[in-house]
Amino acid sequence: xxxxxxLWETFFDWESMREALPEMLTVGLPNTLILxxxxxxxxxxxxxxxxxxxxxxxxxxxxxxxxxTDVFRGLPAAATILLIGVGLAPLxxxxxxxxxxxxxxxxxxxxxxxxxxxxFRSGIQSIEATQLEAARALGLSWGEAMRxxxxxxxxxxxxxxxxxxxxxxxxxxxxxxxLGLLASQRELFRIGQDYAANTGNQSALLLAGLCYLALTxxxxxxxxxxxxxxxxxxxxxxxxxxxxxxxDLALPGAAGGNQR
Amino acid sequence: xxxxxxxxxRDVHLAFGRNQVLRGVDLxxxxxxxxxxxxxxxxxxSTLLRTVNRLLEPDRGDVLLDGRSxxxxxxxVLRQRVGMVFQQFNLFPHMSVLRNVTLALRRxxxxxxxxxxxxxxxxxxxxxxxxxxxxRPGQLSGGQQQRVAIARALAMQPEVMxxxxxxxxxxxxxxxxxxxxxxxxxxxxxxxxxxxxxxxxAREVADTVAFMDAGVVLEAGAPNAIFEAAQHPRxxxxxxxxx
Numbered sequence: 001x002x003x004x005x006x007l008w009e010t011f012f013d014w015e016s017m018r019e020a021l022p023e024m025l026t027v028g029l030p031n032t033l034i035l036x037x038x039x040x041x042x043x044x045x046x047x048x049x050x051x052x053x054x055x056x057x058x059x060x061x062x063x064x065x066x067x068x069t070d071v072f073r074g075l076p077a078a079a080t081i082l083l084i085g086v087g088l089a090p091l092x093x094x095x096x097x098x099x100x101x102x103x104x105x106x107x108x109x110x111x112x113x114x115x116x117x118x119x120f121r122s123g124i125q126s127i128e129a130t131q132l133e134a135a136r137a138l139g140l141s142w143g144e145a146m147r148x149x150x151x152x153x154x155x156x157x158x159x160x161x162x163x164x165x166x167x168x169x170x171x172x173x174x175x176x177x178x179l180g181l182l183a184s185q186r187e188l189f190r191i192g193q194d195y196a197a198n199t200g201n202q203s204a205l206l207l208a209g210l211c212y213l214a215l216t217x218x219x220x221x222x223x224x225x226x227x228x229x230x231x232x233x234x235x236x237x238x239x240x241x242x243x244x245x246x247x248d249l250a251l252p253g254a255a256g257g258n259q260r
Numbered sequence: 261x262x263x264x265x266x267x268x269x270r271d272v273h274l275a276f277g278r279n280q281v282l283r284g285v286d287l288x289x290x291x292x293x294x295x296x297x298x299x300x301x302x303x304x305x306s307t308l309l310r311t312v313n314r315l316l317e318p319d320r321g322d323v324l325l326d327g328r329s330x331x332x333x334x335x336x337v338l339r340q341r342v343g344m345v346f347q348q349f350n351l352f353p354h355m356s357v358l359r360n361v362t363l364a365l366r367r368x369x370x371x372x373x374x375x376x377x378x379x380x381x382x383x384x385x386x387x388x389x390x391x392x393x394x395x396r397p398g399q400l401s402g403g404q405q406q407r408v409a410i411a412r413a414l415a416m417q418p419e420v421m422x423x424x425x426x427x428x429x430x431x432x433x434x435x436x437x438x439x440x441x442x443x444x445x446x447x448x449x450x451x452x453x454x455x456x457x458x459x460x461x462a463r464e465v466a467d468t469v470a471f472m473d474a475g476v477v478l479e480a481g482a483p484n485a486i487f488e489a490a491q492h493p494r495x496x497x498x499x500x501x502x503x
Contacts, residue, residue: 133315134350138364138416139340148363153354 013203020195020204024211028188032215035173035187038105040166043112050117051124052146065117072114077172081107085179100179108176112169119161123154160227167216167223174212188212264451265326265341265419266291272311272321274304281307283475284321289420289468291326292449296462296483299472300498305455308472309422312453313342325420340368343413347425349405351397351412357384358393361412369416383411387441403434407441414445421445423454459502463487471495 053065072080084107085100092103127150135145174189181190192208267289274282281304289295297305310316312323314335322329330338351360361380365371371379384390387407389400397405406426413421423442427435439458443465446452456462462469463483470480471492479492487503490496 130346130348130350131352134344134346135352136315136336137313137339137342137344137346138412139336139368140364141336144367148367149352153352156354 010202011206013201016195016199016201016203017207020191020207024188024191024204024207027184027186028191028208029211031185031187032170032173032189032211035105035108035176036166036169039108039112039169039173040116040162042105042109043116043165043169044120044162046109046113047116047120048151050113051120054117054121055124069114069117072110073118075111077111078175078178080111081175082178083107084110085176100176100181101185104173104176104179104181108169108172111172112165115165115168116162119158119165120154123158123161124150126157127153156230160223160230163219163223163226167219170215170219171212263417263419264292264449266293266324267312267420267451267453268322268324268327269308269311270322270324272308272318272323274307274311274316274318281475282311282318285472285475285477287453287470287477287480289451289453292451293467294446294450294452294454294465295468295470296466297453297455297470297472298457298459298462298498303472304475305472306424309344309424309453309455312420312422313339313344315339315344336368340364340416341419342422343416343418343420344422345406345409345413345424345426347428349397349402349409349429351405351409353397355396356393357389357395357397357400357408360397360408361415364412364416379415380411383415384408386414387411401434402430403437406430406434406438410438410441410445418450420451420453423452423456425455425457427456427458457502459487459499471498473498 050065050068053061054069056062056065075083081104085103088103088106089100092099096102124146131149131153132145135149136142140148173187176187177190177193181187186194188208188211189205192205195204196202267287269285269287272282272285273280285304285308287295287297287308297308299305307316311318314323314330318331323331325341351357352363355363358377358380361383362371362373362376365376365379366373369376381390381393384393387410389404389407389411392400392404392408397408400408410426426442427438430438435458439461442452442454443461446465454461454466466483468480469483469486470477471486471490471494472478473494479486479490479495486495487499490499
């Protein structure tokens, strides 16, 4: 047999792909997006807490944040997902019954929180200390200054890194298949794998791969676009210099002595 | 501005680690008066300003407004009484000019949205920038940004204004407008402490000029006494270099 032809049929069997496509799009794609986006949002909420704790002056906040970050960033994603998904299963059973899906989201969120917390922390620390000083000088409390002045600026700076993390989550969500999902809960990778196992042909798995690329490649380009936009800024709409306004305040007597 | 207060610093000490930045500073500023603080870089001028609104807490000594120590007050409340303008303007770049001014009005003076906007526009108008209310700080020149920063501080109706080298980061042609605004404020009776390298401004506008070196006020007095009849050799040397 022609080895090239065998290779081609293993990966590019259109019939297998067509068969897998409907389930891929109606079940796999939504589940992948739900897993990734929910974990990104939960991970961001946790990440903000981690970031603020990580730069706190209180050792008892800084220290646990450090350990949390080291653990969930240092463990392989597969290990975390198994540990959380299997380890917490009895607990989950009591809360929402025999359903591994929420635990999968939890595990992904914990992983994401460690990375996103570090992203947020560097974002906050990249804002000049003088911004905090100016906000405090106006009478804003530390919390108000962070919430209204520092964090909104930090978020703009970390957006590219955050989107990168979303890309990582989309890929890591494939690992949730370890936990034994119900048929309706399967994400892209699991569906591709199931078809591949049933037919002995890898084309459905390749299709799953193409679905991942269809999600991640545009996001990668979005990151680059955001990055460029942030670096160069949007085109100015007003004159930046040479504005005669700057000179029109030569008030009578202002330079000519103290008239009090 | 009848709501101005007198300011006094008494024997203020402050160290960063082992670095003694302030070593017993005394400074008196009468109500409605303007004190200019001059001196070489690293002499502690900016640090001194920051002890007045307690962005930095003195290790020793006292800060008095109208004769009353402020060191036990809530710092956030104190800072609403003390306006501060920085060398680098420090406007919030993610907000419009108007929002820069209304932020503390709404949060700290508890004004409603309409009232905060009205007060902000009034103060932007006062610094000649009402037309720039909707611009972003990044779209303004340095001089305009600094005038917005002054409007932002004034809108809080402070009783004392602190200026930390407010014109040092400006292009030369933009310095005059900001100094004129500061002189106007001084003439209207605002109590001001102005850290500056603008000797002309100190000579013309200040009631008191204080010369700082190595964390102490070496000599203070009326501008004439300082600029024409300096006593301390260190001050005479400094003046010979900057004038």
